[in-house]
Amino acid sequence: MSNLTLALPSKGRLREQAEAMFARAGFDIVRIGSARGYRGEVKGLDGVDVAFLSASEIAQALRDGTVDLGVTGEDLLRETIAPDEPIVDVVLRLGFGPADVVIAVPESWLDVAFVSDLDQVAAEFYDSHGRRLRVATKYLALTRRFFADNGVTGYRIVESLGATEGAPASGSAEIIVDITTTGSTLKANRLKILDDGLILRSEAVLAARCETRSRPVVQNLKNRLELAI
């Protein structure tokens, strides 16, 4: 059987935490070629090649099938692949990299507590401005799916590639969908999370293409990592 390709984060905290967990599980991750190479292998785990990619590329590579396994944030995975698409399974939740994807609105909107309030405010906004309420986010798919499930229709998404939390104050959007771990960045920007505004409770996950899920090497990796959580 051909080798599986495991994608691991190539930089940042996610990389450090993933490598630390693999080390605790007794797997040494070795880069092939220079120390900054983009290919590698896992010492102690035969039949697996490693590709180092950015966390968001990992989700896309899993979707495209250019890698078989990957460690990435669940937020990025679910942004790229809907839960009901039979492409990828979450094999194991890894317990690090916690981040909540939430809807946040200006604190000064004293009257808004729920997603249902948002639907009414969106209608009010359209009546008074003749345009839709704008939501700044990098999570286009997660936002659309959540709003559709919760009956909010009168909004537009403004794609945000950084500093999303500044959008309401700068006037480029009215509300945001973003990740938060402690809520302090939102607080500093005078934004509040809606009572029912939790879209996804995310953490780092090991995900596998469905067709590789039952391969012994995947089970082996899962079992060993599970003990290292």
Place this chain on the structure above:
Amino acid sequence: MTGKSSTERRATDALNTSMTQVFEAAGAEFIEPDIIQPADVFLERSGEHIRSRTYVFADPSGAQLCLRPDLTVPACRYHLEQDHDVTAAARYCYAGKAFRHSKKAGDTSLREFDQVGLELFGGDNAAADDAEALALTLAALDAAGVSGYSIQLGDLGLFAALLASIDMPERWRTNLRRQFWRPRAFRELLNRLTGKTAKPRTSISDLLDEMADSPLDAVAFVEHRLEADGLEMIAGRSIEQVAGRLSEKLMDRSEPHLSETHAKLIDDYLGIRCALPLAVAELRELGARTNGEFASAVDLFEARVEAIQKAGLEGGEMEFAAVFGRSLEYYTGFVFQIDRRLADGADETIAGGGRYDTMLKDIGAGTMIPAVGCAIYASRLVPVSEAPA
């Protein structure tokens, strides 16, 4: 499939032409709206959810464009951009491709499909126009050799009129109308309004308690509160709007519940489902339990049924359902849908339509222009024997 063969193309053209000829004979101008449309019109009108079904892209200048997801809005835009009095009566028909993403990954069956349709703008007799739009749709299906279908009818105006005839705050009506599209949320809201389920405490309950005890009026209360917290009103809303919604929430706390009688009236209305000729009597009977406003909506409904019968349609095979139209957000009154039973027993929608009186105004007409129309999913009419295996 990578395209149509010569035979298939000719069959499609003949099928589409058989239907547009019916519309042209009824005085409709056969137009060809642009395939590439500004995405904004669709996104602003229908909201973001349409984007997940629409091919949206940017041109080199960054302008957001899309492939038309249906032909009604493009026909409306065509009408508004002509050099004429846009409020005068006009009739259009078309036959062309529409483009949509499938909800299911990998399913490309709907990616491009033929839509044949008719739009009647600016008519002054709603009942007659509604009936004619339906009659012409059936005549077009007949011309295409389609039979053995079922017809469902609804009327979204009746529901609005029923709420108007029940004594309750206008904001409750607005919320009930908005939730009409979503059966589960509608039920939850109705249960809250009747007091069946208690309102839970929320993150703004404390604020409302304070507001209830405050000597300040709502606007002053909000101003005071923002100042105390060092907050500015941002993101396009005014202090008055925030204060207004807080006042409504406060009023809801002391508002008498919606009575069980009225909740039952709403439930009984939503439960009506019968053959069209029987619907008028059922609605009249229900109307006897309301205080009047509902009756004029039933008058319009009755006039429409008469017009449908005058158009030579007996109506016995048509079913009226009060809840029908729940999934069709842009319609404002009469709605209909025509389904055909497939060999495997599943129903497939082959045509649909209805009245959408606010659309032309919303996309820039400046004034309300009555509109009613239909769309036929022509790609689904290809006779089963000729469909590729």
